[in-house]
Amino acid sequence: MDLKKLHADFNQLEKKEISIIARVRSNRQGKVVSFMVVNDGTHLNDLQIVYKTDVDGFEDAIQSRVSSIVEVSGILIITPGKPQPFELQASKIVLLDQAIEEYPLQKKEHSPEFLREIAHLRARTKTYNAVFRIRSSLSFAIHKFFQENDFVYVQTPIITSNDAEGAGEAFTVTTRNDDKYEQDFFGKKASLTVSGQLNAESYAQAFKNVYTFGPTFRAENSFTSRHASEFWMMEPEQAFSDLNGSIELIESMLKSVINYVFEKNLDELKFLDENQEEGLINKLQGIRNSEFSIMTYEEALKVLQKAIRDGHDFEEKDIKFGIDLGTEHERYICETHNKKPTFVINYPKDIKAFYMKLNSDNKTVAAVDLLVPGIGELIGGSxxxxxxxKLMKRVKELGMSEEEISWYTDLRKFGYFKSSGFGLGFERLIMYVTGMSNIRDVIAFPRTPKNLLF
Structure with missing residues (x-):
């Protein structure tokens, strides 16, 4: 039997014989009675095993080290008033595999920095077990939401010849030791994708509603807590839809996936609220229960300018049209001014991507960022x-290769009308939902500059 089933059915299993194979988390021995804590990975909470130290037949139990694998048989006992709702009074403990004494995850506090060095083991800790269990649920919840809303899942290429946003931060994929890409495997320069959006747009014109969800890559030499070289992006695209369609979709999608985590991972959320980010559950309840606000970029500037006049101390005080709002500005808008998640729309065209629709004022584009209390920007779209x-004029202004991007721009010649969509950095969502402060702690095996372990 596994631990998840025990936690689900323990009231019906009282005083019954139970057998479980699990990993030892601790083994505290007394003169007469000893306590072993085990977990098989199917549930966040552990199982306490009680056994008699002075009784023959428990030699395996006595010598079992932390991380060893044991098979335990015994009677399940309900324990009202104790931290754990039940325990197992062992009749037999068999040591199946002994871990070495130097096992690095002993029963003590370990720093996130140390645990990143042993990322192949850190999921065995309660914090990371909770984080990656929630990551799994969030991933499923995203697919569930879009499938139930008749979106077609499109797997876009990982190897591509464009960098989507023209930022020049793509990893080159090559079989050569020089730059003669015309002689390379694909006969041209190739790179790892930074976004599946452009490909998704073409499929939206065939299916109306599509989404991509997969790994993306940025050769950005950044060491911040919010940047990684390999991460996952979820990007829906809706044909025949304007910016308002994306705004409605973002709000309903975000509420849906958070509701799913509350349904499936309440134990993990409570643990992280107590041990990682105090107030985490209240923060997420604010997303579930709020009616999101909408304001324009220029309205946001006026709010920030007034805040400065009223004495608020921003690090960046030069608030004028054309600036890219910083995290401190975004958080002030949604935390202090609106006190709720906030959509900011109609950003200056010069700070946004080439493919965003130019508004009638010829200076802003139909872009949107969702700002949420706690981190600022969570989702961006347009x-x-x-x-x-107009699209070709923008391509030329940015010096992009018209030939390389022609397959995308030519979509406008073949019956396009309009389209809208957004991108959600999956790890940023996980950080928000779990309260983890570093992106390296929500990816199983993080890839960052000068770091390619495991």
């Missing part, structure tokens, strides 16, 4: 430029 001439 309505796509449907006018071929």
């Amino acid at each position: 309505q796509r430029e449907d006018d071929y001439d």
Whole structure:
């Protein structure tokens, strides 16, 4: 029997013989009675085993070290008033595999920095077990939401010839030791994808509603707690839809996936609230129960300018049209001014991607960022430029290769009308939902500059 089933059915299993194979988390021995704590990985909470130290037949139990694998048989006893709802009074403990004494995860506090060095083991700790269990649920919840809303899941290429946003931060994929890409495997320069969005747009024109969800890569030499070289992106695209369609989709999607985590991972949320981020559950309840606000970029600037006049001390005080809002500005808007999740729309075209639709003022684009209390920007999206001439003008302004991007721009010649979508950095969502402060702690095996372990 596994631990998850025990936690689900323990009231019906009282005083019954139970057998479980699990890993030893601790083994505290007394003169007469000893206590072993085990976990088989199926549930966040452990199982306490009680056994008699002075009784023959428990030699295996006495010598079992932390992380060893044991098979335990015994009677399940309900324990009202104790931290754990039940325990197992062992009749037999068999040591199946003994861990070495130097096992690095002993029963003590370990820093996140140390645990990143042993990422192949850290999921055995309660914190990371909770984080990666929630990551699994969030991933499923995203697919569940879009499948139930008739979106087609499109697996877009990982190897590509464009970098989507023209930022020049793509990893080159090559079989050569020089830059003669015309002689390379694909006969041209290839790179790892930074986004599946452009490919998704083409499929949205065939299916109306599509989404991509997969790994993306950025060769950005950043060491911040919010950047990784390999991460996952979820990018839906809706044909025949404007920016308002994306705004409605973002809000309903975010509430849906958070509701799912509350349904499936309440134990993990409570643990992380107590041990990682105090107030985590209340923060997430604010997402579930709020009616999100909408304001324009220029309205946001006025709010920030007034805050400065009223004495608020921003690190960046030069608030004027054209600035890219910093995290401190975003958090002030959604935490202090609106006190709820906030959509900011209509950003200056010069700080946004080439494919975003130019508004009638010719200075802003139909872009949107969702700002949430605690971190600021969580999701970014836009309505796509449907006018071929305007799109090509932007491509030329940015010095992009017209030939390389022609397959994308030519979509506007073949019956396009309009399209909109957004991108959600999956790890950023996990950080928000779990309270973890570093992206390296929500990816199983993080890839960052100068770091390629495991």
